[in-house]
Amino acid sequence: xxxxxxxxxxxxxxxxSSMFKLLTKEExxxxxxxxxxxxxxxxxxxxxxxxxLTHFGCITSGIVKVYTEGFNKRNFIFxxxxxxxxxxGPGFMDDNRLHYSVAALTSVTACFxxxxxxxxxxxxxxxxxxxxxxxxxxxxxVYMDKLVSLTQKQMHGRIADTLLYLSAxxxxxxxxxxxxxxxxxxxxxAMSKESSIRILKEFKDANYISxxxxxxxxxxxxxxxxxxQTG
Amino acid sequence: xxxxxxxxxxxxxxxxSSMFKLLTKEExxxxxxxxxxxxxxxxxxxxxxxxxLTHFGCITSGIVKVYTEGFNKRNFIFxxxxxxxxxxGPGFMDDNRLHYSVAALTSVTACFxxxxxxxxxxxxxxxxxxxxxxxxxxxxxVYMDKLVSLTQKQMHGRIADTLLYLSAxxxxxxxxxxxxxxxxxxxxxAMSKESSIRILKEFKDANYISxxxxxxxxxxxxxxxxxxQTG
DNA sequence: CGCGAGCTTGACGTTGTTCAACTAGAGTGG
DNA sequence: CCACTCTAGTTGAACAACGTCAAGCTCGCG
Numbered sequence: 001x002x003x004x005x006x007x008x009x010x011x012x013x014x015x016x017s018s019m020f021k022l023l024t025k026e027e028x029x030x031x032x033x034x035x036x037x038x039x040x041x042x043x044x045x046x047x048x049x050x051x052x053l054t055h056f057g058c059i060t061s062g063i064v065k066v067y068t069e070g071f072n073k074r075n076f077i078f079x080x081x082x083x084x085x086x087x088x089g090p091g092f093m094d095d096n097r098l099h100y101s102v103a104a105l106t107s108v109t110a111c112f113x114x115x116x117x118x119x120x121x122x123x124x125x126x127x128x129x130x131x132x133x134x135x136x137x138x139x140x141x142v143y144m145d146k147l148v149s150l151t152q153k154q155m156h157g158r159i160a161d162t163l164l165y166l167s168a169x170x171x172x173x174x175x176x177x178x179x180x181x182x183x184x185x186x187x188x189x190a191m192s193k194e195s196s197i198r199i200l201k202e203f204k205d206a207n208y209i210s211x212x213x214x215x216x217x218x219x220x221x222x223x224x225x226x227x228x229q230t231g
Numbered sequence: 232x233x234x235x236x237x238x239x240x241x242x243x244x245x246x247x248s249s250m251f252k253l254l255t256k257e258e259x260x261x262x263x264x265x266x267x268x269x270x271x272x273x274x275x276x277x278x279x280x281x282x283x284l285t286h287f288g289c290i291t292s293g294i295v296k297v298y299t300e301g302f303n304k305r306n307f308i309f310x311x312x313x314x315x316x317x318x319x320g321p322g323f324m325d326d327n328r329l330h331y332s333v334a335a336l337t338s339v340t341a342c343f344x345x346x347x348x349x350x351x352x353x354x355x356x357x358x359x360x361x362x363x364x365x366x367x368x369x370x371x372x373v374y375m376d377k378l379v380s381l382t383q384k385q386m387h388g389r390i391a392d393t394l395l396y397l398s399a400x401x402x403x404x405x406x407x408x409x410x411x412x413x414x415x416x417x418x419x420x421a422m423s424k425e426s427s428i429r430i431l432k433e434f435k436d437a438n439y440i441s442x443x444x445x446x447x448x449x450x451x452x453x454x455x456x457x458x459x460q461t462g
Numbered sequence: 463c464g465c466g467a468g469c470t471t472g473a474c475g476t477t478g479t480t481c482a483a484c485t486a487g488a489g490t491g492g
Numbered sequence: 493c494c495a496c497t498c499t500a501g502t503t504g505a506a507c508a509a510c511g512t513c514a515a516g517c518t519c520g521c522g
Contacts, residue, residue, distance in 0.1 A: 068375070070383040071462045078375065090372035094365045099372050123357060134325045136367050141321035141330050143374035144299070144309065151381050151421035152301040154509070182469065190382035192511050197470060213469095231302045385477070413501065423479055428502060444501095 034117040040104040047102040055112040057087035062108030077187040105179040153231040158189040159199040160228040174218040265348040271335040278333040286343040288318035293339030308418040336410040384462040389420040390430040391459040
């Protein structure tokens with residue numbers, strides 16, 4: 001049964017991403033009129049690649065994966081997003097199509113803002129436009145780094161990167177219960193599921209991390225960083 | 232001996248990139264005051280990664296490679312640029328640093344525009360800002376595709392991609408004299424020089440291409456595209 | 463208890479890198 | 493004009509990295 005959520009008004013939204021803080025009350029109210037909120041269960045697809053980009057998404061709770069269906073039925077995960085990240089990126093103001101899929105890893109709530117409303121605000125609010133600019137620009141820069149890491153480092157370095165990424169950017173803690181499966185850790189690190197498992201075990205044996213099931217503890221940050229750098 | 236070039240005025244520049252056509256005469260003249268043109272020899276470095284991003288570059292003749300120094304002294308080439316591409320991308324309006332190096336593959340002339348002048352025009356001209364936005368956005372999208380291709384395809388598919396890229400986007404012809412070395416073809420395809428040579432030879436033996444030295448002819452486009460897709 | 467999904471492990475084959483030797487052509491100096 | 497050197501290209505053989513396959517395991521759930 002569909003759940004229609006009473007949209008939290010942006011104006012009092014406590015998830016307000018830094019970008020939206022730049023908007024005036026009037027602008028926020030304008031966005032508000034063309035916005036709705038949706039709740040997703042773990043595993044559900046939020047955006048499907050190839051589709052038309054009609055809305056920007058803003059994660060208000062939970063974690064999602066941004067991924068694409070690659071070759072030979074292997075997925076590639078670009079990154080994970082948590083509140084209050086914006087989803088839209090490439091395609092916006094260009095071909096207006098979705099260049100990737102987005103799926104919920106946990107229970108997720110997300111707000112959807114019509115593309116046109118977004119474009120309007122960008123025209124009227126210069127600082128907001130600048131922030132959007134920065135956001136996409138940073139994204140490109142992240143992808144550049146990933147290109148180099150994933151093509152030049154070997155598996156140990158790539159898994160170390162993924163662990164550091166989870167700990168530093170996603171869960172912001174040395175201990176976390178991962179919402180990603182082993183397969184998804186592999187999809188983040190561009191390798192097979194079996195390889196990711198083997199390397200995780202090696203790190204565990206070397207006492208760099210401890211992990212049972214999905215509970216991870218980074219025990220030797222320096223060692224991991226060293227592995228990440230030496231490739 | 233340094234060569235100081237009399238700057239061609241943007242207003243009558245026949246290399247004018249599509250983006251600059253959106254500017255008014257006044258805006259172009261404003262840019263013009265804060266612009267200079269430089270000539271480079273093959274192999275010379277135009278931008279060095281890590282440096283401060285003080286100027287945008289616009290290639291007016293020749294071909295450059297946009298690359299980064301990866302791990303183990305291996306380079307990775309993101310893409311090649313020809314007139315009239317803009318160089319600047321990530322870092323602009325953000326940390327103002329160069330996230331990659333740029334070097335001349337042929338003799339190159341390039342115009343340099345002060346960052347601040349560029350930022351001003353972006354503020355005053357909305358359509359120009361939108362084009363910049365699209366440009367970065369497309370870049371991100373290209374990087375996403377590359378991420379998947381380079382991590383999931385194997386060598387034959389990657390070399391096929393590089394050949395198709397050179398033919399379709401760089402030289403815009405089925406026959407071309409490449410300005411890239413075998414090493415650089417390898418750096419574009421994320422593999423070792425030896426491997427790239429071997430695969431090129433296989434393609435030659437299979438009569439997909441002919442190549443002696445740096446003269447390439449794409450003889451069987453369909454076959455190459457098929458190799459690119461099957462990975 | 464049985465079932466299924468995700469996880470784990472080992473054996474094996476493939477893919478791709480590294481190393482080392484060799485070639486060809488382009489410059490350089492005697 | 494001939495060594496000489498230097499660089500880019502080429503080739504083969506050995507080796508390491510990584511994926512695939514197949515089997516077994518664990519745990520939650522009906």
